[in-house]
Amino acid sequence: MARFQSFDDSTSPAQGPERIARLRTELARRGYDGFIVPRADEHQSEYVPRSAERLAWLTGFTGSAGTAVILKDKAALVVDGRYTVQASEQVDTSVIAPVQMAETSVEDWVAANLPAGGVLAYDPWLHTSDGLKRLEQAAARAGGRLAPVDMNLIDVIWIDRPAPPKAPVLPHPIAYAGETAASKLERLRAKMAEDKLDALVISDPHNLAWTFNLRGGDVGHTPLPLGYAIVPKEGRARLFFDRDKMTNEAGAAVGDLADFVDITGFLGALDDLGHGREKVRIDAATGSVALIRRIEAAGGKADVGADPVALMKAVKNQAEIAGSRAAHLRDGVAVARFLAWLDREAPKGNLTEIDAVEALEAFRLETGALRNVSFPSISGAGPNAALPHYRVTRSSNRTIERNGIFLIDSGAQYEDGTTDITRTVIVGEPTAEMKDRFTRVLKGHIAIARCVFPKGTSGAQIDAFARQPLWEAGLDFDHGTGHGIGSYLSVHEGPQRIAKTGTTPLEAGMMLSNEPGFYKPGAYGIRIENLILVEPRTIPGGDREMLGFETLTFSPIDLRLVEPSLLTEAETAWLDGYHAEVRAKIGPHLDGETRSWLEEATRPLG
Template sequence: MFQTFEPVSDRSFAGKHLPLLRAEMTKQNLDGFLIPHDDEYQNEYIPAYAERLMWATGFSGSAGAALILQDKAIMFTDGRYTVQVRQQADSAFFDYVDLMETPPDAWLSEHGANGARIGYDPMLHTLAGVQKLKAAAEKAGFELVAVMQNPVDAAWSDQPAAPLTPVKPHDLQFAGKSSEEKRKEIAAAVAKAGADTALITAPPSIAWLFNVRGQDVSRSPLPLGRALINKDGTATFFVAPEKTGNDLSGFLGDDVDIRAESDVASALEKLGKSGAKVAVDPALAPSKYVDDLKANGAVVINLTDPCALPRAAKNETEIAGARTAHIRDGAAITVFLHWLDTDAQSGAIDEITAAQKLESIRAQSDMLRDLSFDTISGAGPNSALPHYRVSTESNIKLDRGTLYLVDSGGQYPDGTTDITRTVPIGEASDEMRDRFTRVLKGHIALATMKFPAGTTGHQLDMVARKPLWDAGLDYDHGTGHGVGSFLGVHEGPQRIAKAPNTQALKPGMILSNEPGYYKEGAFGIRIENLIVVTPPKPVTGGEREMMEFETITLAPINLDLVKIALLTEHERQWLNEYHARVRDTLSSLLPPAIRDWFEKATRAI
């Protein structure tokens, strides 16, 4: 099994660890210290050694930050974790602040004490992030201090070691484009920006650029390292020697120099002393790297990661692979949904058993390499926690008369999947069916959108929310995130959300379509499929070409939760056509014993 269900933290962490941390802060003459969830690579899912925020606070979510002062502490989390943070980070030690409304720099600009020394680790904060903190320091009058040693690392006596898993080639049959082709494309972007070389610090971009994958990060097949890509297409891949085998250099070729990651500092110093023009992404590069470049004489050019957009706009091979992966994954999900609709209706099954059942079904495929994230297996009130992670302490039964929400995905060499389904255990209430149908209406509205080139996900977000807004309802997470190709299940720069986003949607981008509704302490609903942006095409009688979304996730949507009277004819037609496609595509892949159930589950309404 890929997953374990023992608690990774508890409320005692703050009481045990904050005194140790504050003692280290005192040694460094710090009045406060900022702890982001981010690691040195700005990963969302991070290795065990980098779980500094969890060690200090007990909070195990995938996004957040803490400001530890000598006499108080503040937790910053977004709407996904409003309940979870209060469960895990003891209120005896923390105040809670909404990360989206008041990020740490905004809080410090208003509350930072004049003359206080507030520390930060320059390897964990980006250049853009530090610039905001410096502006806050100037406004409030505190001193911002870049620490030489992270006090969390100094206080964490049993901190795990950094991972050293092998870097492996990602075959061209899945990548669709060679590393040489990609490096030429990125080199042209570097030259166009007026730079001699670009520093690439994001592991997903490095994995994409060199067509390699790793296992340094659970649930994301990433090798941790750094890269320099020169304007002539040559490159340097900085990675721990223990991760490289004899085949890697042959695979990458003579134009890629493989060096130890510990050599990054000396390489940047050399670039600086030569007066090189170095492009860095201020939103991704550790501020320390930028400081080192400038201190040694380099000309630093701000450039959005040149790999990010080509990585997000999948090529034809990657899109074909994603379709195939979703058919394979959809068959597994359908078998699981049958189990939920039969064996799990007893009320005796619990959340962990359900998650294990789903994983065991997925694992029957020899293509499965990992899950794309820990399964969100939420029953009853736990389903109302958007990013709930079941543990042996929180595990409850799938009681009759409740809803069960399962959000899960797999990592396959040909694609990354992410799907959410909500099912009733026993009879659902009228309220549950009303809310489910409104979420479904929003899902359909987004799935069927036509939009011109230049449209952003921010502009489309309200389409999915309108059926909920009409009833005075909403949800506190984004409607869609980008998804990688055998990479991270959350991938930028594209997204569909209330928060402003200037990135236009491009053909080949894969996103999620996942509106939801959550009634705290009662039930939660989410319906999630992955969608691909299609190339622009003419509209009959129209004047401009329009792009659309192709839905690639294939699995039944529970019809027992649908209030048909709330659906328009257009919405019923979409649901019927979707289920017909699910039925036609998956029928031959399913066990004969569930065929009758499957026909009913995908029936026309």
């Protein structure tokens, strides 16, 4: 039985029609023609508490990204390529139409479907300034307009809505944080001075947690305390949490740097900033329209831009890097034990996707250091592996069949680091097509791992390296190649990423994933994921400051799925070198049958 994950079906397509009908009744009562329901909380977070799962409650869709627009006579759920299949399966498509974002954006759907003169309601706490401007323009194109609501209309009809979480706020030890909150605030205020800011509102709880070396438990799988902070250009900061979450330990750790204030005082504090005619930075990515309007209504200037903390947090210090290396070594041992177990048990034909999740979590628990998993494991057999963000439930649970592919994407939260790894394995014999596709994904993975690039290069500039071997065969994948990762924080962290949208220059100390994939709907899916660290590289004779990647994850890549003839000599050398490191780092922590398995799984290919 899994301690940190559930396999229950938390929603059903059948719930959508009745709840959407109730929402339409409420819309009619208030004189609105529609309502926008984004998958977001007040902090625009990817992972939200149960009390903020409004989209899932209304429609049945449980993905981490999506937006529903409910009109009087029609409704749409707009999702990206990761969730196209899932959306069609989880919602009643007779009532709400799944729409792929690549074909029709939320704004385009609104422009095409909002009736002339129509009023589309929205919750100003769940939208950023840029996002709202796009929606306003879309409504105007339709001849309609947007209207804010004082209370979210889902909350009005969600009678048994869970209470907001109240997990205790606790200090994150300096041994893992690597820098005091006082030092971080000094650096932060220097950046605020450059932008001539009087104050900063920290609306992203990840940034709040990192700045003040705090952690919590308000969100599943991420040690996050939900709240806000106001950092003035001088003097004490203020941290706004529910009073029940504050602890003496957190207060002692923060000391003279900040005051803890009950969350009920937050709006008044925004009013005070406005009354002081202050220039206040609101984060463009996570700051809601409600924050901006509150400050401006009181007379202040809301300066919408990047929260400086995000980039500071992305560049890990030596303690965070050392912690991550230790966490990955520990995690690599657990994953190796799991993969050896899987190789023994799966061919017997009795293992299911849930069995695999439970076993991997058990191996991680045996480390004695596991705090949580970093996200619900993606455990996909056969066609389920073709769903990039598949989550196994008791109703979808498949047996891991012979001669089929099994993909498991999982991660762990240790106090010294956050991990994320995907391995794709064959049970039995692969087809020639499987080997071809797997090897092309591997070639892309190796291209990123070996990449050397000038300082100032963004992730968008190297994203194609991972795709070229697939492009040569007329193939691709519909997700980014890599995301940033936090230090005992979120498994998905920005602004760094390797993707078409990854415009932030990569810097030494940033951590990212390297995870190209290939997915054949209804058949199988492939992904190979390691975490990587940006580090300086010296090129003899070069005249530019260069960067490259250190691989942090150590776990065998299934050689049974590799077609050696597709690899270049350099790629084969990389794979053999990587596997030699896996043997050297992981091998000494294994014994007996598992050690022998590792030796075979990491044998030289060349």
